[in-house]
Amino acid sequence: MVEEYKEHYSVLKKECLDYLYLDSEEHDQLLFADCTFGAGGHSLAIVKRDEKAKLISFDQDPDALKNGRVLIKKNGVEDRLFLHDSNFCHFKDIVMGNHADLVEANGGLNGVLLDLGVSSHHFDEGSRGFSFRVDAPLDMRMDYDNDNIQTAKDIINRYSAQDLANLFRDYGEEKYAWRIAERIVLERDKNGPINTTFQLADLIKDCYPKKLQFGRIHPATKCFQALRIEVNRELDVITDVINQVLPLLKIGGRILIISFHSLEDRIVKKLFKDYEKNGLGEMLFENEVKKPIIPSDEEIAENSRSRSAKLRVLKRVVSKKSKNKYEKFSKIEN
Ligand SMILES: C[S@@+](CC[C@H](N)C(=O)[O-])C[C@H]1O[C@@H](n2cnc3c(N)ncnc32)[C@H](O)[C@@H]1O
CATH class of the missing domain: 3.40.50.150 (Vaccinia Virus protein VP39)
Structure with missing residues (x-):
């Protein structure tokens, strides 16, 4: 709170x-x-x-x-x-x-x-996990008291590569959806769960071609949007x-x-x-x-x-x- x-x-x-x-x-x-x-x-x-x-x-x-x-x-x-x-x-x-x-x-x-x-509060209050600009647990539930809602962390660590790719493509319109999904699965198999916004944002950035990694829009923007929509069933x-x-x-x-x-x-x-x-x-x-x-x-x-x-x-x-x-x-x- x-x-x-x-x-x-x-x-x-x-x-x-x-x-x-x-x-x-x-x-x-x-x-x-x-x-x-x-x-x-x-x-x-x-x-x-x-x-x-x-x-x-x-x-x-x-x-x-x-x-x-x-x-x-x-x-x-x-x-x-x-x-x-x-x-x-x-x-x-x-x-x-x-x-x-x-x-x-x-x-x-x-x-x-x-x-x-979401409101500005969700982005500006970094601890909620909506923003890749602050390091925080990957949560993204608007209703954070409700334990029946899966968090972004649950999704990132439980979904198959195919489901993650579909999610990033359908809700994020992310061009590198499949590449990012495969990297996530590889990372969690090798090093254990992905727990924080920084861990995920860095990994996504790494999947982008070098010349697109430092543009005006952060490479993680679309995947973070997709996760937020999935967590809160926004559509x-x-x-x-x-x-x-x-x-x-x-x-x-x-x-x-x-x-x-x-x-x-x-x-x-x-x-x-x-x-x-x-x-x-x-x-x-x-x-x-x-x-x-x-x-x-x-x-x-x-x-x-x-x-x-x-x-x-x-x-x-x-x-x-x-x-x-x-x-x-x-x-x-x-
Ligand atoms: C864009 S903000 C609204 C801002 C508001 N119109 C104002 O002037 O301050 C969206 C708000 O709706 C809430 N919200 C989004 N989806 C919701 C849902 N399905 N059920 C209830 N509240 C929801 C969010 O928690 C957030 O506080």
Whole structure:
């Protein structure tokens, strides 16, 4: 457990708020969810924008939760911001198990935000093992209290060469995936387990041609991304959560997703397209932005980590059978 939660710049904050609050004057109460509380930047901005807003937030990281509880109290929003210690893949159970009364009274959710991936805290707090810039045990679990989740060390030392190569290729788009995988297996057979970020980063660097070893981007970047995605099942949970959120949106409600790499964005883009085309039962959806929203040059200058962000917005629209454009209390489909 770390004492200090590292700063996190909330990406595309203004754009998210504007979309979440579009048409908000039509409602006398507002109910939102933020699946990725992190440092609370988006969550606090959502509840502060309008006192009638209530927000159900999630995070699975013990540091984010501890810091979040303090922030919520400090900002005096305990009666409107409900933070849950849960993976957002349990969205429906948590929301309906704890807040069914709010959801039903509001006729569904007005908006749900996901700001995917890890926070700056994960990278900057070297002891968590996400960064190859600090020597630490290879962990990479966002939910580090959960012993049922395999760590990066488990994966590196247990997977076969073929599975490691697939992982680095599929989740890291790593050109030297097979070479790196073979080297890992050779190393652990010869010298025992690979335990630390430095051990792994050095080994990966060694697999790169000499002239590419000292470029702007560290050779270990892609494999570290792949490991992080595997440890936290980051891609699987996107599909899970979208499928659970959509049936709980009220008419006019939106789901907003910020992704940070093409693997995430591909999933979001495809699912949003499918739901726009085929709907969900009688529910209809449309992509509110045809092209994803990206940060302005000013935002990128202020926070270089935002440069790969893409925001997509899917909106629930009037069902074919409904006559009113915006039914105030639409039926929630379970
Ligand atoms: C990019 S940060 C969010 C930052 C936040 N929007 C802010 O303004 O501070 C992502 C956060 O979501 C959490 N997270 C990522 N995947 C999660 C999941 N499947 N379930 C719950 N929390 C998750 C991470 O622990 C991290 O704190």
